[in-house]
Amino acid sequence: MGILDEMNTSIIEGNRDKVEELTRQALKQGIEVSTILSQGLIAPMDIVGQRFESGELYIPEMIIAGEAMTRGLNILRPLFKESGIKPRGTMVIGTVKGDMHSIGKSLASMMIEGAGFKMVDLGIDVSPEQFVKSVKEEGAQLVGMSSLLTTTMPSMKATIEALKEAGLLDKVKTIIGGAPVTQEYADKIGADGYAPDAATGVKKAKELVQVLAAR
Numbered sequence: 001m002g003i004l005d006e007m008n009t010s011i012i013e014g015n016r017d018k019v020e021e022l023t024r025q026a027l028k029q030g031i032e033v034s035t036i037l038s039q040g041l042i043a044p045m046d047i048v049g050q051r052f053e054s055g056e057l058y059i060p061e062m063i064i065a066g067e068a069m070t071r072g073l074n075i076l077r078p079l080f081k082e083s084g085i086k087p088r089g090t091m092v093i094g095t096v097k098g099d100m101h102s103i104g105k106s107l108a109s110m111m112i113e114g115a116g117f118k119m120v121d122l123g124i125d126v127s128p129e130q131f132v133k134s135v136k137e138e139g140a141q142l143v144g145m146s147s148l149l150t151t152t153m154p155s156m157k158a159t160i161e162a163l164k165e166a167g168l169l170d171k172v173k174t175i176i177g178g179a180p181v182t183q184e185y186a187d188k189i190g191a192d193g194y195a196p197d198a199a200t201g202v203k204k205a206k207e208l209v210q211v212l213a214a215r
């Protein structure tokens with residue numbers, strides 16, 4: 001069994017220490033960081049989701065799998081950072097109000113940070129007011145929102161409305177993501193960008209700061 005398969009099994013089984021060890025080993029073997037990420041860490045979470053849906057796995061197991069994946073992510077995190085460069089811009093990121101899913105948000109944050117942005121991560125269950133406050137305090141150009149539940153997607157709309165009310169929408173660009181989110185939804189709520197994955201998030205972030213700079 002290849003090391004990436006072993007990582008899949010260990011995440012699904014929630015074997016946190018093993019995931020950490022295998023991530024280190026995979027790096028030592030010279031496997032690309034992006035491959036370790038997509039095939040070793042992200043792929044098993046899809047399987048976990050499917051098994052949850054079919055009733056094979058329960059919430060505690062889903063939490064432990066998430067924690068195991070995060071251990072691997074933490075090892076890759078420093079490798080995404082470029083050092084000593086002036087930030088391209090500042091992004092405030094968070095999982096929207098009512099939503100506790102952190103993994104996709106943290107991954108997007110890590111990759112955008114790696115592309116040279118200053119990231120202000122507000123964590124999970126972030127209210128529209130908290131987003132607005134942080135954008136003001138940080139002078140951010142970008143706001144990243146994550147939602148994994150169809151029931152919390154409206155919090156994205158509420159956040160965009162709160163930014164508008166605070167008179168910030170001409171200064172900041174918004175990017176939304178998360179499994180149930182679509183381009184169509186982004187258009188509907190007036191988000192400036194939609195990213196189906198973290199890599200697209202990086203691309204959008206770069207594009208949108210350029211749009212702002214060109215003004």
Ligand code: B12
Nearest residue numbers: 049100101102103104144146149150177178179197198201
């Ligand atoms: C792990 C998990 C949990 C963990 C979360 C642990 C944690 N620390 O995050 C726990 C156990 C807490 C959990 C709880 C719940 N969960 Co849950 N969970 C999942 C699971 C299995 C994986 C999510 C994940 O981490 N995926 C991996 C990451 C990397 O993918 P991602 O989040 O999509 O992120 C990527 C992109 O979307 C994008 N992205 C995401 N956000 C952003 C933001 C920006 C700015 C950008 C640029 C990009 C970006 O980039 C990421 C990387 O490519 C999914 C199933 C699935 N396949 O999605 C269900 C799932 C999301 N959960 C679900 C449900 C129902 C729940 C609960 C309501 C269960 C319950 N009955 O209590 C609760 C809700 C709690 C709450 N209020 O939030 C449903 C949602 C159904 C729906 N459509 O609304 C799913 C789809 C499972 C299912 N098939 O039924 N869950």
